[in-house]
Amino acid sequence: MYCLKVVSKSEGLFIDLDLINPSEEALLIHKKVLRKDPRLIQVMLDQTENQKGNRLQVTNSFIGGWLPNGLFLTSAGVDKLGSNTAIVLPKNCDEIARKVSDAIFDKLKVRIAIIITDSDGRIDKKGATQVAVGLYGISGLRKSRYMEKTNVETVCDMLAASAGLLMVQRGKMVPVVKISGLDYDFDRDATIERIQ
Secondary structure, three states, rough: EEEHHHHHHHHOOOEEEHHOOOHHHHHHHHHHHOOHHHHHHHHHHHHHOOOOOOOOEEEOOOOEEEEEOOOOEHHHHHHEEEOOOOOOOOHHHHHHHHHHHHHHHHOOEEEEEEEEEEEEEEOOOOEEEEEEEEEOOOOOOOOEEEOEEEEEEEEEHHHHHHHHHOOOOOOOOEEOOOOOOOOOOEEEEOOOHHHH
């Protein structure tokens, strides 16, 4: 498991909020969620690639956003660092997961699956959990049959949440967690988009 912010930082995906001019839409959303910096809301609009706000869900103090790849994340995956900097998601976390897996194979000659995680809040609960935003080498879904019924689990999110227990939130500096003992078939075609 790789923490997304480490990936974003390594790719230099920082945005100087002093250079952001909030649109009218960002200012309207800010009136509904006063605790959010309107410049940060503008970055959320930019990340959803929809300036009308149609891809943002605003409820009470929650803002969630649908990204172009189909993921729905709190604040459209945008985090604020300090008072004037935002950090955003890479465009293709599946590709980054593949590159990490390939680099490990090149060095150690071992094929391992990689899941890239990000913290995500829920509209119905306080706090945050970890969810998968990119993967390679492991199917995001696990299917099982019981009494004529097929059950489907989002195993990538279950693993991400498990890793989140060790990664903790902000400032703990545990960007990588290894999970051992899970029985799975290595899947070179696995992507986060295939489970949506």
